[in-house]
Amino acid sequence: MATSADLPDLRAEYPPHAPGRVPEEKSTLLGLLPGIALLAIVGYAGKFVEHFLNTYTKAHHITFPNIEYVLWAILFGILISNTVGVPRIFRAGVATYEFWLKAGIIVLGARFILGDIVKLGGISLILVFIAFAFSLTFMTWLGRTFNLGPQLTTLLAVGSSVCGVSAIIAMQGAIDADEEDSSTAIAAILALGALSLFTFPLIGHALHMSDRAYGLWAGLAVDNTAEATAAGALYSDAAGKFAVLAKTCRNALIGFVVLAYAIQWTRKGLASRAATARIQNKAAFLWNKFPKFVLGFLFISLLATLGSSTNPTIAALGFNKSQLTALGNLSRWAFLLTFAGVGLRTNLKDLFKQGARPFIVGAVGEVAIAAITLLLILGVNHFYTL
Amino acid sequence: MPSPTKSPSTPIQSRLSTDTWAVILSLSLALLIRLGLLKSVPW
Numbered sequence A: 001m002a003t004s005a006d007l008p009d010l011r012a013e014y015p016p017h018a019p020g021r022v023p024e025e026k027s028t029l030l031g032l033l034p035g036i037a038l039l040a041i042v043g044y045a046g047k048f049v050e051h052f053l054n055t056y057t058k059a060h061h062i063t064f065p066n067i068e069y070v071l072w073a074i075l076f077g078i079l080i081s082n083t084v085g086v087p088r089i090f091r092a093g094v095a096t097y098e099f100w101l102k103a104g105i106i107v108l109g110a111r112f113i114l115g116d117i118v119k120l121g122g123i124s125l126i127l128v129f130i131a132f133a134f135s136l137t138f139m140t141w142l143g144r145t146f147n148l149g150p151q152l153t154t155l156l157a158v159g160s161s162v163c164g165v166s167a168i169i170a171m172q173g174a175i176d177a178d179e180e181d182s183s184t185a186i187a188a189i190l191a192l193g194a195l196s197l198f199t200f201p202l203i204g205h206a207l208h209m210s211d212r213a214y215g216l217w218a219g220l221a222v223d224n225t226a227e228a229t230a231a232g233a234l235y236s237d238a239a240g241k242f243a244v245l246a247k248t249c250r251n252a253l254i255g256f257v258v259l260a261y262a263i264q265w266t267r268k269g270l271a272s273r274a275a276t277a278r279i280q281n282k283a284a285f286l287w288n289k290f291p292k293f294v295l296g297f298l299f300i301s302l303l304a305t306l307g308s309s310t311n312p313t314i315a316a317l318g319f320n321k322s323q324l325t326a327l328g329n330l331s332r333w334a335f336l337l338t339f340a341g342v343g344l345r346t347n348l349k350d351l352f353k354q355g356a357r358p359f360i361v362g363a364v365g366e367v368a369i370a371a372i373t374l375l376l377i378l379g380v381n382h383f384y385t386l
Numbered sequence B: 001m002p003s004p005t006k007s008p009s010t011p012i013q014s015r016l017s018t019d020t021w022a023v024i025l026s027l028s029l030a031l032l033i034r035l036g037l038l039k040s041v042p043w
Helices: A029-059 A071-084 A088-094 A097-111 A114-146 A150-161 A164-175 A177-204 A210-220 A225-235 A237-251 A255-267 A274-277 A282-289 A293-307 A321-345 A348-352 A356-383 B018-034
Strands: none
Touching: A029 A071, A029 A150, A029 A321, A071 A225, A071 A255, A071 B018, A088 A321, A097 A225, A097 A293, A097 B018, A114 A210, A114 A237, A114 A293, A114 A356, A150 A177, A150 A210, A150 A255, A164 A177, A164 A225, A164 A255, A164 A274, A164 A348, A177 A210, A177 A225, A177 A356, A210 A225, A210 A356, A225 A293, A225 A321, A237 A255, A237 A293, A237 A321, A255 A274, A255 A282, A282 A293, A293 A321, A293 B018, A321 B018, A356 B018
């Protein structure tokens, strides 16, 4: 059995129910199990309902849309979280949903050939830069207009332009933002992420978007990785795949953005001595902030690419077809735990009690970002069929 | 002086980030599949 000293403090890194709040007690390996079991039960209940409805409606010749397990798992989670609540014993394990998300993304690499990543990742990166420049500028202007503090404005701008909660947590240390500002920014991002789960698929269907175009849109416009993955998967399995790819491109920028802000705050004399010391070694800072799961994703993609080679010697180095299927199913199980966690983590009362102004700034900003990225995607789709 | 013993309820602490743990777990499972030790994963 693994010793507890070898394991990460998942709760400290990914605070679950009260965004930004530091957990009161430390986790143990044993302490994680009840929550992980709850994730599995809620997620599997979603899968069971999807299967049951499909079988029942087919047997009785009833026309009924296929509602994926993703939506059921999220809804069941939200229902539990906002009615009976999640008892303390489950919270540490429920917080591991981000861990399962990253594990799922890495294994999802098996469904990408490196050529596709370069091609689509290239388009995504160009769109990411345009959307990033727009959202950062717009959110900063909006924060100033609504008289939010500079730290809260920065956290909201970075959270909405790069990668949601992870970016806010990374930025918090770099600009010495206080706990309350981080908590507010995270709450705003999560509340809007929860709304996007229900609005994005509706808009995508109304506009008859292709899986690829919709997936890129979800990956570019939805801030938090878990919600972006879920918003994509709610549309279709393929859309979920492209949402992950676009979101991964955004995530890869996190180190550079946090470093740029940290340097700017230091130059202005706003950063503390500790924050200034942290950016002395820029390479170490970048490596520290870089999302390592992106490397795992690329490595698995490399093995999938080798396996698809027509040269038998090269193909033998990679995964064969049945191995790719097994890896694809593994990522589905990991996402099943993730989506249950997204629902269980969403406490509507907590999300909306953070005050109206940051939420309004976030909402106005997010709507503008969603609209601009949608126009970008539709524009690109016009010249280059996505 | 005797070294302190770790109880099962020792808080979870690590130098490795959650990202790194996710990479380790995923690559280990991928290796098991690649070596044929984990032949199929049902869905």
